[in-house]
Every structure is written in structure tokens, then in C-alpha cells.
Amino acid sequence: MSISEMLLKAFNTDPKSYQEATSREDASKWITAMYDEIKLHMENGTWELVDLPEGRKAIKCKWVYTIKADGCYKAWLVAKGFSQQYGIDYEETFCPVARWESICFLLAHAALENWEIKSLDVKTAFLYGKLDEEIYMEQPEGFMKKGMGAKVCRLRKAIYSLKQASCTWYYKINQSLTKLGFVCTKSDAGIYVYHQRQGEVIVILYVDDILNIGPELKELTRIKEMLSKEY
Template identity: 35%
Template sequence: MQEEIDSLHAYGTWDLVPHPLNMNIVGSKWVFRTKYCADGSIERYKARLVAQGFTQILGSDFHHTFSLVVKAATVRVVLTLAVQRGWHLQQLDVKNAFLNGVLDKPVYITQPPGFVDPRFPDHVRRLKKAIYGLRQAPLAWFRFSIFLLSMGFSQSRADSSLFHFHRGPSTIFLLLYVDDIIVTGNDQSLLQRFISQIHKEFAIKDLGRLNYFLGLEVSYTHDGLFIGQAKYAHDIIKRVELLDSKPVATPLSAGEVLVREGSPFRDPSLYRSLVGVLQYLTITRPDLSYAINLVSQFLQSPTDDHFQALKRIIWYVKGTIHFGLSFTRRTDSSVIGYSDADWARCIDTRRSTYGYSIFLGRNIVSWSAKKQPTVARSSCESEYRAMANTAVEIIWLSNLLHELQSSPSSRPQLLCDNKSAIFLSQNPVTHK
């Protein structure tokens, strides 16, 4: 706690001032967290002073919010390109990132619990820089992107949290997830000079070769790298006390259909919480996307049958805890998308469910499974809509690759198993 307070003083974060009249005073609190390594061992204990942003008033304390959070598909695309080209992947962490953000208007918070000035117990802290918990803190941290632009980087239009640098034969890609950074490139000396330049401007921690990023465990193989979430999955299973349960071979029973009616589940909050943590597991597990999307459709009023389906997903995760994504060095750069739809799958609404998966070479980089927003009157219509959504994602991916100067040599392909939908997409006369 003292180390956190010292950091706040070192950054010139605040001033101690008398309690202002007619101003909203935002509360503050301490948040304690244990940070773990990829193998489950304790890395360090961390204390963070945060503002109680829920007490802020829109229009008075803040006007806009924004956060630099890179898309999971963008991360997978950059990892694929780095593996195919044999580039080094480096990981950085910005210390107290939000303290680098300057506020455009003052915000007043209470004195930190346990660190109240005994001479002025009724005074408050006037923030000059952002701290964690403020609604506008991520937007204030946006100055990091201004620094990157001044260094010659370009901000991607496809994903605002991706920055790329091209100068002659040298290339650098940088991914930003709030204060966690992945950087890679084809010129190692230029990469080190760039990291040294960041060191001069911000307090960062060089974590070396990429191995553990936002709960994703990265291991290197002879043919590329492998990404999994074994520790995260283990924590989920341990949380629901199913470590001794028997695993199953599939996430859903064959032909299983869930409906709204049924005996209400006793603890809806537990159901919603488990669905939420399982959603994050789909970052590296496309095999779970459909099943988790299905159980997430009943968050408002879950029943015992819904919870039983949720438990089966966890049983499946237990048996496949070491599953994940492999990225190989094969130089094939073609983009291929596969789409499919299950017509009128939902018994309650008669809406269809669609899914797609998109490959960059042999590596899957994007996938989704969702219920369609409207009712389709035929299987052709539902399949056509699935193709349309897949095409949107393929166009986005193509634009991203074009920005990274990594456009595939051949046109992207979209494959579908419905002849009527293929004919409909090929003949403009039928587009009515």
C-alpha cells in the first residue's frame, strides 16, 4: 500500500485541498490482488488504490469514455504472421498506466483509507492525473497512442488498439490491451531501440519473450507456438467444485434443445457468473462457442435444465483442459471462411443459429456462433444471412491484412453447404 501511495506522489497525481463547495466528491478504496505466474505459483501481492467511479456524474465529472482493448481476432492474426515469418514476440507491461493520463478537468476524491492526513482530515484530493476506477481514466491513457504516432507508427483503422510501423524493409507490430503490450517485428535491433525509447517516456516492465498474456499461456513448439488456457480452465472447475467429476466427450448432448420453461434455478447469479467466465475461455476454444452461446441465452431466468447443460460444458472442459490453438509456420497466406446455419433452431422464437470460422493459411483466426436477430422463412434465407455475416468478417480481416502489408496472394474464399444460398449470393437478380 505504501508503495502505491509513493507511486501516486511520484507521478504528481494529486494535491491536498479543502473540501470544495457544490462539487461531487468521488469515493476511493483499496483493492488487493494476488498475481500468479503461468504455472500457478504466486508472482506478487498487489495493492491498488481505485476511485469509486460509480459515484461519478455524467456531464459533471466526465463526458466521454474510451479504452484501448485489442480484439482477440487481431491478436490471433498478428501471432499467425509473426509465427509464419519467424519473428520474436516480446511482452511489455506499463506500470501504473493510468497515472500517465492527464485529466482535462479536476476530479475530487476522498483521501485514501489509512492514509488520511492528520493535520487536514476534512480535506480531499484533487486529481491532476487519472487513477484506476475513474470513468475517463482509459481515455486519459490514450496519450500513449499519441506517443506512438509521434514515433512514426500508424494506428490501424480496422482495430484502433493495433499500431504498425513500416520504414523500408523494417516492420513492427504493436498490440495494446489497456496496459499490456505485445510487440513484434522483423528487425530485432530496431525493436530494442524502440523499447528503450518507451522506457524513457513511460515506466514499463520488460517481461521478455511472450509466455503469459491476459490469462493466455503461450508455449513454443518446433513448428510454431501453442496458446491455451489450462490454468484459467482449472480455476473455473475448482470454483464449482467439480475437480473430481467424470469428464464427457462433447459439450452438449446429441440433439439437446433448451427451452425457457422449467423449474427455476436456485441461484441465478451463480449461473450468470459461470457463463461469463466461460465466455472468456472461447478466446482459444472455438469448440465451446456454440454451447456457451446456447446457455447464455437464458441468463435472465435460468432453470435447472439450463444449469445442468452448463455443468456438462464444465465436465467437457475438464476432459479437454489442455486444448487450445496451434499456430504453425506454414507460409500459406490464403483466407478461407466457412459458414453454416441451423434453421429455426430455437423452439421458443423459431430463430436460426449461425456460425462461421475463418482461417489464415492453416491457422484459425476468427470464429463465432450466434442466434440470428430475425426469423428466417427458409433454410436458404438463414444460410444466406450466415454467409453475409461471414463475408463482413472476411472483409474486415482483408482490410486488416492490407494495412499490415500482408495481403494474401489469392482472393478470399467463402464456403457454404447450401446450394440455394450460393445461387442467391451469385445472382444479383434474386437480391430483392
């Protein structure tokens, strides 16, 4: 089999629907992946089941599946954010990220000064953002609570594909960095600087990807450990 055929096969193996995922030979693995995702939401307090208020409409959701490079089966529950109504389900959606020029400059500076660099990837980052809006979502396919089929999910925290998901995550990580003593630069909303007796650290924030840069490895490790406790 050629490389192109292998790649084509790899891209075509992921199920496109709940019905397909639960009817394949590897259905047990997909079901386990979905249970893991639901468990994560339950532990996170993403939603609570309530009656849909009169005059309100619940947005739909769907399952998205993929087999990662390491062979791990992963299922994500995503909202159909395109059905959200502006002014009712969302308002602010903008999420600032570090400018490419800032990233290049800081990495070049770190190389020139022989500084240390630590990378962080916050898993399920969007699920940490708390929602101010009153948003209702249909129960996940295949995981409807027995005897509570008429109930809907009142979202307390953001979920993938909500229009404001990335924005709420930015507010959350901004609060965390500020609490640790970081100051956001005026020239770039994705760059945070930390100047304390313990040392100097610069954080580059690009959605859920974080780079810690500084002269002292010990201080970078300390900041990384503190963020890991919260996320």
C-alpha cells in the first residue's frame, strides 16, 4: 500500500455519526470514548438538566470522532453553534491571541539569550470558561437521561463550537495569569510578563497553547506546575 493510500485510509476511518460509531466492529471503543467525554462534563459541571423555558429554543449538539496518531479513540461533544442567536445566546466572541511578529521576536530573543522555553497545551481548555448567557442545549445523542427525555441541558460552562467558547476561555486564563502576578502587555493582548524576585517569565498565549519563556528553568517549572493545578 502506497503512502497516499495509507493516508487516504487513515482520513476515512473516523465515523461521521453516532449511528455509524455504534454499529462498527470497534463500537465498544467509541462507546467508551463517549462515556469518557460525558464523565468529563459531569465532573466539570458543564450543564444541568432543566425544563426548557417557554419561548426559548434549545440548540442541537453532535458527536465528533477521531482516532489519534497514537491509536487512541477520542469522542467530542460539540454544540451546533451556528444555530445560536446573537443577543440571546451570545454577544462577545473575540478571543485575542499573540501576534505572529511577537512570537517570532520572543523566540529569537530566547535563542539569543539562551533562555529556557516550556510549552503547555491545556486539554479541554474551552470547557473551563463560565457562561454569563442563558443557553439551552438538547441532551447528547445516546446519553439521554432515563425518564427525563423532555429535559434540556442548561449550559453553565462553555462547550466546543459555541460561538463564545474561545472568548470565555480567554477570560478564564487571563484571570489565572493575573492572579499569579502576570501583567498583559499593552502592545499585544496575547503576551504576559511576570517580574518578581523569584525571576522573570514571559507567557505567549495562543488560544489553548502556551509558551513560557525565561532565563530560569526553575521559575518556568514553578509557573507550569501552578497552572497545572488549576487546569
